[in-house]
Amino acid sequence: MSDPKDKKGEAPNSADAAGRKITPKVAEALLENNPALKNELAGMDKEKAAEALSKMDVAELLTGLAVGGKNQKDMASYKFWQTQPVPRFNEAAKDDSGPIKIIDPEKVSKTPDALVEGFEWTTLDLTNDDELQELWDLLTYHYVEDDNAMFRFRYSKSFLHWALMSPGWKKEWHVGVRATKSKKLVASICGVPTELRVRDQKIKVTEINFLCIHKKLRSKRLTPVLIKEITRRCYLSGIYQAIYTAGVVLPTPVxxxxxxxxxxxxxxxxxxxxxxxxxxxxxxxxxxxxxxxxxxxxxxxxxxxxxxxxxxxxxxxxxxxxxxxxxxxxxxxxxxxxxxxxxxxxxxxxxxxxxxxxxxxxxxxxxxxxxxxxxxxxxxxxxxxxxxxxxxxxxxxxxxxxxxxxxxxxxxxxxxxxxxxxxxxxxxxxxxxxxxxxxxxxxxxxxxxxxxxxxxxxxxxxxxxxxxxxxxxxxxxxxxxxxxxxxx
Structure with a gap:
């Protein structure tokens, strides 16, 4: 059975990988199943790639990698994630929980990073029907679809209101990118505030969703810039943690x-x-x-x-x-x-x-x-x-x-x-x-x-x-x- 939220393809059996040395053949299969990681290890010979993967203690945790493709949420490369406060693949698991990096609000930039020429930042106003329609159009035609291009999510406008205007919602966390000339909305990333309990530790977080980039702009490397911008806006609001999901493997799933x-x-x-x-x-x-x-x-x-x-x-x-x-x-x-x-x-x-x-x-x-x-x-x-x-x-x-x-x-x-x-x-x-x-x-x-x-x-x-x-x-x-x- 297939669903757009699924990432289609056979998942490697981690029972074979857990605790064992990964062979070049298995490494090749793993890399085929994870385009971002494949890109990261491009140029390495097969033996070295296998060795690098062996050091990533993820087999027991992940129980199978999910495949990317047309439906893959463009979640940025591993090089980008290496600059972010997220656990590394080869980190030893620790029993204690807590922030990775303490953020000094005084050092958070008050202005967004520049976008590539021809594009500009925008803050979406979802109480405005026209702007809600723009976000709906972007997601309806450019968001997650299955590998065979048979199904694509169709969020209703009511769903977007429900998902993005929950108690305490902040307009500035509904981030968009427009084409400077046409003013067309070409990318989005959104967040809503909530509280989590992680092993009984209560933390305030932003729940991140709707990271979407127009299909024609996927080569523009907008994803890292979008993630950095919503992070900056959350930091300015005093929220220093977030939760998000993806069908692809990034550093490092909890x-x-x-x-x-x-x-x-x-x-x-x-x-x-x-x-x-x-x-x-x-x-x-x-x-x-x-x-x-x-x-x-x-x-x-x-x-x-x-x-x-x-x-x-x-x-x-x-x-x-x-x-x-x-x-x-x-x-x-x-x-x-x-x-x-x-x-x-x-x-x-x-x-x-x-x-x-x-x-x-x-x-x-x-x-x-x-x-x-x-x-x-x-x-x-x-x-x-x-x-x-x-x-x-x-x-x-x-x-x-x-x-x-x-x-x-x-x-x-x-x-x-x-x-x-x-x-x-x-x-x-x-x-x-x-x-x-x-x-x-x-x-x-x-x-x-x-x-x-x-x-x-x-x-x-x-x-x-x-x-x-x-x-x-x-x-x-x-x-x-x-x-x-x-x-x-």
């Missing part, structure tokens, strides 16, 4: 998760080339296999309302603290991220459900997913894929310390989320191996995706955090408890 997909409309996914027909099966069998009940089974399940904010906040905070890397939500953030407000002209972005005990009226469970469509490029029958992404969930059952009971509860709760997503006309339901997801992915007929999602912390060092997969890149209940944050 964790890596794998994508899984659950077909809701298998036939449509087959027709557009997202799902394949397994050998020996038939279309009718696949449709039957992926059939879902028409009614949910969790007692008291209903749509989340504003009156549930405090209860969900309390439940999610307690549930999230079970993970090494999690988001410390405020009440305002719960309202923003989880409660759908029915506004005229705005598409629904998030679906959240709570399970209320009919007698005590206590909220015992909650589950949510969000909508991120993809354009199907040049298909005679279908022009879009409606994908639901599993967002946050929590259950009181998690505090019983009974894994069997938690598994049973999540099988029921997430299956109900699949039913609700099917009713909302979604075609596929996507999830990563984070949270407690390894407890239910395979049993609920999620299929393994081709891609990894690597999590990165900027200017912060901590020991590697498990991403829910084992050395064979498969969901593993023994590798849970690491990633408790969902990145859009």
């Amino acid at each position: 964790s890596s998760c794998r994508y899984y997909h659950r077909p809701l409309d298998w036939l449509k996914l087959y027709e557009i080339g997202f799902s394949h027909l397994p050998y020996g099966s038939t279309k009718a069998r696949q449709i039957t296999k992926n059939h879902l009940p028409s009614t949910t089974s969790t007692t008291g399940l209903r749509l989340m309302e504003s009156k549930d904010i405090d209860a969900v906040h309390d439940l999610l905070e307690r549930y999230s603290r079970r993970f090494s890397l999690n988001q410390a939500f405020t009440r305002e953030e719960i309202e923003h991220w989880l409660v759908h407000k029915d506004e005229e002209g705005k598409e629904q972005v998030v679906w959240s459900y709570v399970a209320e005990d009919p007698e005590t009226h206590k909220i015992n469970d909650f589950v949510s997913f969000y909508n991120l469509e993809s354009t199907v490029i040049q298909h005679p029958k279908h022009d879009n894929v409606r994908a639901a992404y599993l967002y946050y969930y929590a259950t009181e059952t998690a505090f019983t310390e009974d894994t069997k009971a938690l598994k049973a509860k999540l099988l029921q709760l997430i299956n109900d989320a699949l039913i609700m997503a099917k009713k909302a006309k979604f075609d596929v339901f996507n999830a990563l191996t984070l949270h407690d997801n390894p407890l239910f992915l395979e049993q609920l007929k999620f299929g393994a995706g081709d891609g990894q999602l690597h999590f990165y912390l900027y200017n912060y060092r901590t020991a590697p955090i498990p991403g829910g997969v084992n050395e064979k890149n498969l969901p593993d209940e023994g590798k849970m408890g690491g990633v408790g944050i969902v990145m859009l």
Whole structure:
């Protein structure tokens, strides 16, 4: 199965690489899977490249490299990252966590670096419909797509408002580059403020997203300049750490998760080339296999309302603290991220459900997913894929310390989320191996995706955090408890 967020291609089996000397042949395969690293080691003979890769203690951490290509987020070269406060590949893991570099606000430049001739900086005003439309156009036609140029993300304007105007958002963190003559928006990088807990250390960070460069300008080396500019703006606001994700391997992931997909409309996914027909099966069998009940089974399940904010906040905070890397939500953030407000002209972005005990009226469970469509490029029958992404969930059952009971509860709760997503006309339901997801992915007929999602912390060092997969890149209940944050 393929998804634009996936980076397609076979992931090397890190079980073969972990703790062993990398051969020139394996090195060659690794480099083919990572264009930025290949560029960095260009010119080295095969033996030396293999030796350099052997020193990079990433095999156990990464559980497979993801391939770049047309869909690769242009995340700058390794030479650039060597100048940044990020952990090096060959660093020994340390138990302590903390900033890599202490920033002196007095030494932060008050002006941005110059851009190449013909381009100028701009700050986007997303409350202005015209500027929101410009960002939408840039992302719709130039953001992440799959290697075969079959799918490309199509963020709705409502999604962009939701993702980029969360509580405490700062206009100056919505950075753009314009062509000086035409004033056309040709690049973007955006951030929103949030708080993370990294192994119980609470830190204020910027969540970085929507790094996008017009396809015709990918050779202009704009990526490092964009990253440096948003970093400068964050430093001026007193925020010295960031979190971001990529499907490619950069120095150095704090964790890596794998994508899984659950077909809701298998036939449509087959027709557009997202799902394949397994050998020996038939279309009718696949449709039957992926059939879902028409009614949910969790007692008291209903749509989340504003009156549930405090209860969900309390439940999610307690549930999230079970993970090494999690988001410390405020009440305002719960309202923003989880409660759908029915506004005229705005598409629904998030679906959240709570399970209320009919007698005590206590909220015992909650589950949510969000909508991120993809354009199907040049298909005679279908022009879009409606994908639901599993967002946050929590259950009181998690505090019983009974894994069997938690598994049973999540099988029921997430299956109900699949039913609700099917009713909302979604075609596929996507999830990563984070949270407690390894407890239910395979049993609920999620299929393994081709891609990894690597999590990165900027200017912060901590020991590697498990991403829910084992050395064979498969969901593993023994590798849970690491990633408790969902990145859009």
